[in-house]
Amino acid sequence: MDILDLTAVDLGRKIKAGEITVREATEAALRQIKRREPVLNSYVTVDEEGALKRADQVQEQIDKGEAASPLAGVPVALKDNLCTEGILTTCSSKILANFKPTYTAEAVINLQKAGAVVLGKTNMDEFAMGSTTETSAFGATKNPWNEDHVPGGSSGGSCSAVASGECFYALGSDTGGSIRQPSSFCGVVGLKPTYGTVSRYGLIAYGSSLDQIGPIARSVEDCAVILETIASYDFKDSTSVARKDKDFLSALADDVKGMKIGIPRDYFGEGLDKEVRDCVLKAAEVLKDRGAVIEEFDLGMVKYAIPAYYVIASAEASSNLSRFDGVKYGYRTKEYEGLHHMYKKSRSEGFGEEVKRRIMLGSFVLSSGYYDAYYxxxxxxxxxxxxxxxxxxxxxxxxxxxxxxxxxPKLGVSLSDPLKMYLGDIYTISVNLAGLPAISVPCGQDSRGLPVGMQLIADCFQEKKLIRAAYAYEQSDDGQRGRRAGGQRNE
Amino acid sequence: MANIISDETIEYVGILAKLELSEEEKETAKRDMGRMLDYIDQLNELDTSGIEPMSHVFPVNNVFREDVVTQGDDRENMLRNAPEQKDGAFKVPKTVE
Known part of the structure; x- marks a missing residue:
């Protein structure tokens, strides 16, 4: 057995049973990082020393019976927009290239309390703005299933690391699809929780009314466990919701009998790849065979989600990113004449093209004269x-x-036409606007071997329904639990 | 392209966004923003009269807590990432003569 083929929860069980030590698991992941990073570039920062030290600490806790979580001792990767005290947190931007936060994001603290071993920080589109991880200031990440292709984005590094066994699970963030779309492209499970479920404290903001942290893993069970661990009410996030129904593990039942599932006709029209369509409809058949009631319907409003999103997200970004001024942290330009010139020059040199594009659009739609018409x-x-x-x-x-x-898509083709890249988020973006939870589950491959993802969307606070249906699908013959690029369970 | 962004507009946006653009960047920005606004103008097909703008999906109210300092006096940490500092404060270029 290859340790790397284990899901996070399976590894946690073996650690608890004493079959694998935390150090062995951590070393296995670090070896895989050394082997794959020269090509994949999933990570911005790997904290080898910190991870090994932490592994021994957690092992000690486990040996004393002080670490009960199913995730105790399981190595994790964190998207590089989650603040980690003393560990570089760059948002894959030149402007934060030297930033070491003095505090840790609440979601990460929740993982640490559960005994997580942090391996490092993963690559992303700069400030989470992009759909391919190619806007990173530290180079593109490659898709582990085919290195000529992108991993998706913006949580592309997290998804690539999970898919290739460079970690056992990861956290990402999702503003318009940034967990689900790269999970689909990398053949892993990614869940975007209901807005307010996971504290955004310590998540470097992009579009605050849309941002949400969520799990990325190689099984639905893993995602349920991770979500249960990171979800918490936090007064430090004023949009945090105090939920009482956070026992997501209880939803891991292979039972969709009588569940009513709607398939929007407007998600299957022009622009949808035929192979993707076939895989997704086949997955729907699987759920039908297991007792779900499947029906087609017209959702409506689909084509308006992307334009509305780019106005709202850019507006919020222009405000959120005004904090990067070369004074309190981050990059400051070398030569300048006066304060305002210093601001402008630091920002112009520190931000990449896509980030500037969105800041400008956001500044425009919020400006007087255009606020009503656009915002x-x-x-x-x-x-x-x-x-x-x-x-x-x-x-x-x-x-x-x-x-x-x-x-x-292939590396390099998306950036030449931003508008076309934006259209790739058509099925994911409206979910953020409505604050809903959604999950992407692997449901096959195209003829080139690239993964296809099925998205399930539920009403607010109905993550359990997502988990139940996704789990039932995963238990079927078509399910791809634990599948890993280069792993033993591929075929 | 229906939306033509003028030099004055891009100049003004640069001021609002606190970004300094080269002539070449300005031309690209004018083109990109015009295209994006053309696309966003699709929203005008929708009749939104009588619809309240929705900021938050849930009815969110102000969240209050007791006015007690919880993270005070952390000067050293706050300055840790400052590009320049002096006498326990952030150092900036002279702002008043």
Missing amino acids: LKALRTKALIKNAFDRAFSRYDLILGPTAPSTA
Whole structure:
């Protein structure tokens, strides 16, 4: 048995049973990082020394019976927009290239309390703005299934690390699909929780009304356990929701009998790759065979989600990113004349092209004269999108469709046309606008061997329905639990 | 392209965004923003009269806590990442003559 083929929870069980030590698991992941990083570039920072030291600490806790969590001792990778005290946190941007936070994100603290061993920080699109991980200031990440292709984004490093066995699970963040779309492209499971479920304290903000942290792993069970661990009410995040139904493990039942699942016709129209379509509809058949009631319907509003999103997300980004001014942290330009010139020059040299593009669009739509026409119009559209989902969830437990219209594109083709890249988020973006939970589950490969993901969407606070259906699918013959690029369970 | 971004507009956006653009970057920005706004103008197909702008999906209210200092007096940590500091403060270029 190769340790790297274990899911996070399976590894946790073996650690607890004394079959594998925490150090062995950590060393196995670090060896895999050494082997794969020269090509994949999933990580911005690998903290080998810290991870090994922590591994021994956690082992001691486990030996004393002080670490009960299923994740105790399991090595994890964190997206590089999650603050980690004393460990470089760059957001894959030149402007934060030397930033070592003095505090740790709440979600990460929750993992640490559960005995997590942090391996390092993963590559991403700069400030999570992008869909391919190619806007990173530290080079693109490669898709572990085919190195000529992108891993998706913006949590591309986290997904690539999970898919290749460079870690056993990871955290990502999702503002418009940034957990689900790269999970789909990398053949792993990624869950975006209901807005407010996981504290955003210590998550470097992009679009605050849309951002949410979530798990990325090689099984639905892993995602349920990780979500249960990181979800918490936190007064330091004013949008945090005090939830009482956080026992997500209870939803791991292979039972979808009578579950009503709607398939939006408007998710299967023009622009959807035929191979993706076939894989997703086949997955729907699997759920039907297991007792779910599947029905087609018209969701509506689909084409308006992307324009509304780019107005809202860019507006929030322009405000959030005004904190990077070369004074309190981050990059400061070398030569300048006066304070304002220092601000402008530091920001212009520190931010990459895509980030500047969105800051400018956001500044424009918030400026007087355009605020009503663009920003308020987008917020009204958001209300209509929410209404469309409300109507759907009055009839269905879940919505099922593709996560992305295609499998992973080749490196280099997306950046030349930003608008086209934005269109790739058509199925994921509306979920953030409506604050809903959604999961991407691997459901096959295209003829080139690139993974396809099915997206399940639930009403607010209904993660258990997502987990139940995703778990039932994973238990079927078509399920891909534990599948890893280069692993033994591939075929 | 229906939306033509003028030199004055891109100049103004640069001021708001606190970004300094080269002439070449300005031309690219004008083109990109025009294209994006053309695309965003699709929203005008929607009748949104009588629809309240939705900032938050859930009815979120102000969250209050007791006015007690919990993370005070942490000067050393706060300055740890400062590009320049002096006498326990952030150092910036002279702002008043």
